[in-house]
Amino acid sequence: MENVKSNPSEAAGGAPARRLRLGEVLKPGKVLLTLLMSAFALLMVVPFVWMIGTSFKTPAEVFQYPVKWIPTTLHWEHHIRVWTGPDGFATYYLNSIKISLISTVGAVFLSSLAAYGFARIKFKGREPLFLLYLSMMMVPPQVLFVPKFILFDAIGIYNTHLALILPGMFTIFGVFMMRQFFLSVPGEITEAAFIDGAGHFRIFFRLMLPLAKPAIATLAIIDFSWHWNDYENALVFLLDKNLFTVPLGLQNFIMENTVDYNGMMAAATAGIVPMLAVFLIGQRYIIQGVAGSAVKG
């Protein structure tokens, strides 16, 4: 496919390999592969296209074949029905935003604090404690649901948003990620501050947190999307419809409207499109964050 004619002596001499990539000429192999990969990419996003299209159709148009990608007339009524009313998506969105935002802010701050302790302060019991954290990473959420259910029932936060927010403020993954970052900050940077008489708290707030901005942004994005998409905890710990988050509200809508396909797709659109918009705006950070977290974690 790539018909690059290279000069062996040049490459063998360790010349920059960049020179081999031909300039701005369109390469037929590359064009062909681009078309192939675009077609496959289209297949990946077809469900979204179909979902949005269907949410604007009439019931009769839903399963028409060949598929009507763009409906003849746009029917907004499904969307209006989904967003308004007592169990509307407006309520679910407010609940999801509240829960995800408070949990994320709490989780980022508390795990940064703990991560600094693990990375930068030598104290008795640090290693065994870290090992305990490590082992907790292996415990699946399924192990914890029953005891958490009993605990939340006992302390009276079952069926309240606190049942999601309080545990949501603690992430072991976040401690690992931030610890990794704090370990990578060279000691000389903090040494000067210590000599000037600054304590650990000052160094943490004035020096380390500002340095950690990119890592914090990454953790915040990952953590927020976890809370936003979290379905299991909401399913187990919430009962009242007016408390539902977006995923749970979506399920509720679909359970109650089993044959209303347009409404279902309008609800799915309501659950997906705002998140897609956020992704398209911040995609570079999100992709970097995901790539970075996995390689390190």
Added chain:
Amino acid sequence: MGKSWLKRQSLLGYAFIGPNMLGVLLFFVLPAVYSFYLMFTDYTFMNPEIHFVGLDNIRRMLGDDLFYTALRNTVVFLLSVPVSIMLAFLVAAALNKSVYWKKTLRALYFMPYITSGVAVAFVWMLLFQPADGPINGFLRAIGISHPPGWLSTTESSMFAIDIIWIWFMLGYNMIIYLAALQEIPEELVEAARIDGAKPWQIIRSVVWPLVSPTTFLLLITGLIMSIKTFGIIQAITQGGPGSSTTVLSLFIYQNAFRYYEMGYASAISWAMFAIILLFTVLQWIGQKRWVHY
């Protein structure tokens, strides 16, 4: 720098870790310990009296046909992990150097992964409609007169979920591969090219072995992540039809919150922990072997 300094350091350390540790103890460690205890009891939510029953729950699990059904379904579900990884590698290898619009394509492939699994589950539910859904509409149009029933039959439902999961995970695996491909020294690829290797041969014999640590990492983390997956399956099928899509995570949920058999559910959840532990041990062993490629 005597004893008092050490004490002060310890105090400081706990001041930093304390707030997080409190939550981790309360919401992770304590529940885990309690669940371990519940495994040996007959606790049900309806009957608050707890009796110690020894290994009864474990014995019951090992004799429970539904447990083996759940295990088998889980294995079929986990088959999607290597498939998704292979596809993701091919996509990443193509996207890495040899296409135009790389960033746009990358975003398109990644899109499913950032959406809520529950929401896309419902979209697929309609796409897979056996009678008149668009997928079977297409299959009939190209001449397949009896397309599969997808989510509606016990034989095909798990595979339909596999397809959804492959689609969902592909972008994530691709992003990790793209990061790994950046690390490959360009000279190696160039050297192979100069020796007359075809692009396909380069990918198979140079690039693929070089990213084997990444493949291994994705395989293990993917297996662990997938075995815990619950929402996307629960939302579409609730484990049905019959129990054909009841994977381990759904089986635990059903026992705990549908039948309120919480002691029994705890026992099954620790079986899941054992499997995750096994995968993790494999990772440790594998990592040691793959430190250098």
